[in-house]
Amino acid sequence: MKQFLAILLSTLLGVLLIFNVPVMSKNSTEILWDSWGVPHIYGKDNNSLFKAFGWAQTKSHGNLILKLYGQARGKGAEYWGINYLESDQYVRTMGIPKRAKQWYQEQSPEMQQYLDSFAQGINEYITQHPQEIDEALKVVLPITGTDILAHFQRVIHFHFLTNPQSVKSLKTIASEAGSNGWVIAPEKSLNNHTLLLANPHLPWSDFFLWYEAQLTAPGLNLYGATLVGMPVLAIAFNDNLGWTVTVNPIDGADIYKLKLQEENYVWDGKLQPLEQETERLKIRQKNGSYTELEFGVKKSIHGVIINQQKDYGYALRVTGLDRPHSLEQLWRIGNAKNLEEFEAGLKQLQLPLFNFLYGDKQGKILYVFNGLVPIRSQGNWQDWQGIIPGDTSKFLWTDYHSYQDLPRLANPATGWLQNTNDPPWTSTYPPILNPKDFPEYLTPASLGDAPNILRSQRSIQLLSESEKLSLDEVIEKKFSSELVMADRILDILISTTKALANPIGIEAAEVLKKWDRQTNADSRGAVLFTLWASTLEAKGIFSKPWNPENPLETPSGLADVNTAVAVIEGIAAQVKLLYGSLDVSWGEVVRMRVGEKDLPASGGPGMFGSFRVLNLQATKDEKFQVVFGDSFIMAVEFSDPIQAKVLMVYGNATQPNSSHIGDQLSLYSEGKMRPVFRDRNEIEQHLELKELVN
Structure with missing residues (x-):
């Protein structure tokens, strides 16, 4: 019998080798590639x-x-x-x-x-x-x-x-990076399990691309995504807990104006020498030869000099350059088994920014305004957004607030936490965190200062309107493309246009009246409205600014009806000329183009209040192409076993000839997500390739 088993095993190994099937051993590391190009x-x-x-x-x-x-x-x-x-x-x-x-x-x-x-x-x-x-x-x-x-x-x-x-x-320009993040406690969940939604919005190119993977080792089973080229996952869940991050409004970079005298700068009434060094760059020429460029780099006590104009210099001071352990911090929280271990990782305070939204199997949820917040001597948020006097130590920060100083909210009675790049005060609603309990310079003082206030209001509305939510309902809400701006001003725009406009304006008003106020591929009227709103946005659309007494319904009203009508007439003429019809569908004009894929888009700009965020860029063929927005999406229910769905909108690869370039665009176009393959048996049922890495 033993001899028979030995012969059988030998034969089996031979077959495996003939067909180039990797043989796993205790001393091997294996990658199972699933049918979506995700490495397990x-x-x-x-x-x-x-x-x-x-x-x-x-x-x-x-x-x-x-x-x-x-x-x-x-x-x-x-x-x-x-x-x-x-x-x-x-x-x-x-x-x-x-x-x-x-x-x-x-x-x-x-x-x-x-x-x-x-x-x-x-x-x-x-x-x-x-x-x-x-x-x-x-x-x-x-x-x-x-x-x-x-x-x-x-x-x-x-x-x-x-x-x-x-x-x-030398001006404060807000980062384009954004995100939606939700975590829902069991009492707000239909099946009494914690729910987590991760939904970063980033450009669809370069180092902003996400990469999805499952990392399994002794004591670890972690699933999620990181930015390409990073060695640890940044958004993920394991057997016990999960988290997502969003970009928070945090001031981690200040520009100081220095008074210069030759190669010195004025500091507390005395002259201090600028530190100087020379950088040398080689520049490759088309014929393969090189030219060299030398340039000087100067530094003051504040930081590197980024600009020099006659007798003035401008120095940049950035948080976290003295904190080298961010990757270790992310690795540590990925290995956490409960809230206490997770927060122990956060308390290292290495990452200079990012909100964290956390949920676990035990039903605990957490929001933390994480980051390195300088301890400043004075001033509010706005005071620190401009150029800072650099000739006195009065304004130079040298240390950061502790973890205990940061806005943090755990297990609120509302049963949910959210962030859409708004300040921490609306992490749940009605608000619990109070800006008066924190330094005025920490972050903007109200929702009214949020970079995407309409999207933030839409997030709160979506969470508040349902008594209990299932995983599928969370996903359905995530794909909502209704524009809050349209809800606020469309009726006024239509009635005013009908009363004041010429025939093409009146025709446009009729199209807008029938519009579903969404930016789905088949929405007709969305092209008209968004082009109109984009034209007016810089001038200010709303007549009533954000009001803390009515925080979720303002801003509202139409500021300048005459200009609004004139613009809608001009936009209508342009749309008719370019596309042949005023009721052209959104998906015909707005395209998702990745690799060889070219599909109609569903989703719209977050600044107009769409929760399904796609930002656009004009193309040479007189259309618009998605260049930014929904990228990696992950929805998790901490049941037993864990249920999860994901989507890497643009696909999980960029290498030429990969079948996974843009292979998930069609799912996104339909408002669908993929089930997570996390169990080995399930992965092997959807297997594309096995590799051994020794």
Whole structure:
């Protein structure tokens, strides 16, 4: 019998080898790729897990990752030419490559190993699959753990936290990054389970792309997504809990105006010398030769000098450059098993921004306005949005508020928490957190100052209108594209236009009257309204500003009826000329284009109050293309077993010839999400490929 079993096993192994089926052993790390291009990684230990995650990301986004890491070194122009020069100057001026080396040295030995393992996975994948990577990008190899930290800094500290456009213009320009996030307690849930909705809104390109994965190792089963090139998940759930993040209105970057005298600056009545160093950049020419550019970088006690005008200089001070452990913090919360362990991770205060919304199997929910908030000597939020006097220590911040100082709300009686990039005061409704209990400079004082007030009001409305919610109902509400702005002013616009307009204006009013006030692919009238609103928006549409006495119904009213009517007439003429009809459908004009896919869009700009957020850009064919908005969507019910649905709107890959470029657009177009394959048996039923990463 033993001999028979031995022969059978030998035969089976032979068959597996003939058909190139990986044989799993205790000493192997395995990646199961499902039919949507999602890697499910089974690591024999944490180092192997990180290595396999680097391998997987390279298989899906290898060209993009190499380009991003090359830029994070400040060597894009050296590698690929002058088009990258501006990016390189920004990266070098901000000191990212040098600081990344310092950060690497400050990592724990364990975290250094994880970063090195992630980099090793990238390098080994390219070594074994060289034909899949563009030759021009291989100049970046080999990738190191330092590159990962440089990439993190560039993305988080110098794009999310510090808007490069603000640095360039010396004006406060709000970040485009946004998100919706919900967490619902069992008492508000139809099945008495905690519910979580994660819904970040980011550009559909570059380092803003999300990557979906499952990370499994001894003691860990984590599912979620991270930004491409990052080695840990940023939005995720495990067997016990889950969380999402949203961009919070936090002031983590200030510009100081300095009085200069030659190579000195005035500081508390005395002259202090500027620190100076020289950066050298190589610029690759079309013939393969190089030119060199030298430029000086100057620093004051505040930070790097970003602009100099005669006798004045402008210095940038950014939070968190002295906190090198953000990736370790995210890894720690991913390994948490309960609220206490999760908050222990948050209390490390390494990440310089992001709200956290948390829920778990025990029925606990939490909102935290997380981030590094400078302890300021005086002033309110608005005072710190402009240029700050830099000649006195009175305005120089040197430390941050503790975790205990930050707005935090757990298990509110309302049964739900939300954030749509609004200040913390509307994290639930009626409000519980009070701005008077916190420093005036911490964040805007009211919902009226929210960057997307109408979307925030829509979020609160969607959560408040239902007594109890199921997972499917949460998903249905997530795909709501009704425009709050239309609810506020459409009736006035229609009646005024009918009374004052010429024939084409009256025809437009009839189309708007029949419109469903949504931006679904088949909505007719949405094109007219959004073009009209976009034209008027800069001038101010509403006659009644936001009112704290009526916080969810204001702003409202139409500010200038004569201008409104004149604009609708002009827009109507333009729409008729371009599209042949005033009631052209939204999806005919607004397209989702990813790779070879070109589908009608459903969803609209968040600034008009759509909860299903898609921001648009005009195209050469006189249409509009989605360039920003809904990206990774995750809805989780903490039942037993956990139920979850996800969607990576633009697909989970960018590598040429991948079948997963844009393969989920059709689901998004239909308002649908995919079930999560998390159990191994279920994954194997939807298997596309198995790989062993040793």
